[in-house]
Amino acid sequence: MNEQKVQCRLCEQYFNDEDMSEEHYPAHSVGNDDIIELDLTKFMDTLMGDNPELKEAISAAIKNGEDPKECADKYFDQHLAKDLYPKGRTARTLCRKCNTFLGKYDEAYKKFYSEDGDPKKVKGFQKQTKIQIVKAIFAKFLSIPEAQDIHFDFLDFIRNPEEMEYHGAWKLYFIKRDYSTDLIGLSDIPTGKIDWNGDGKMIVFELSDDKFIFNLCNFEKFPEFEMNDIFDVMEKNYSLVTGIHGNKGSFHEHFVMTRMFKGMK
Ligand SMILES: [Zn+2]
Secondary structure, three states, X not given: OOOOEEEOOOOOOEEEHHHEEEEEOOOHHHOOOOOEEEOHHHHHHHHOOOOHHXXXXXXXXXXXXXXXXHHHHHHHHHHHEEEOOOOOOEEEEEEHHHHHHHHHHHHHHHHHHHOOOOHHHHOOOOHHHHHHHHHHHHHHHHHOHHHOOOOOOOHHHHHOOOOOOOOOOOEEEEEEOOHHHOHHHOOOOOOXXXXXXXXXXXXXXXXXXXXXXXXXXXXXXXXXXXXXXXXXXXXXXXXXXXXXXXXXXXXXXXXXXXXXHHHHO
16 A cells, blocks of 8 residues: 555655655755745736835835835835745655755756856766756656656656667757846746646646746647757757747746736636
8 A cells, every 4th residue: 555655756666755855946056045936916016007005105105205116125025026935945756865866967957057058068068967967857847746647758768877868758948048038037936837728638847947947848849939959958069049039939938927817817
């Protein structure tokens, strides 16, 4: 019986809850410390000038000879941005052994992250480091809450350090963040899942850190979406896609919109 047991998402063995590790996603080293979530409904109201609470606070500030801008900033911190994960995001989805094993891949990703994915630098990485970067990102999708009911076909690819190729159903794309990916420059970084046509056939997951946005999907991205394939980092001609280009659209925008409408219900 496995009632009290938790299954590790990587080795698929069952463990007692206390034998699971508490992993952070994204890792603490890559910007998981100060995550905020915007209260999008309030935020839109505020943008439209329709937030009586804020108006009142500002007129009170002016009356008291305080700086209205300071007041607005304070309001933003206290009422629009809430600490989403005060201790960072954690999940118990991996056993200790697998978590330690993935630590090697995370080290490789950290190199990629600290070089901002810069092709000049990444091209100089060893092949082993590059494949570890690829595997680190695939592995992160094992831990997101929205993917817990999915049996991914890339477990062997991740588990075998020697394996250089993956030809399964899932594609992994990414872009580097810039002003075009984030509302007024604020990067909020939740995870998500979209059922693209509502029929359960085309699934897209998203996770991100404060530099990159990753999408895992069981179909080829639409040609107009400009994104890197994660395997691009292995290639000699790797170049980095930054931001969302013009009107071409992106998975990320759909995630932002979906969340916004959820908040408006
Ligand atoms: Zn395990």
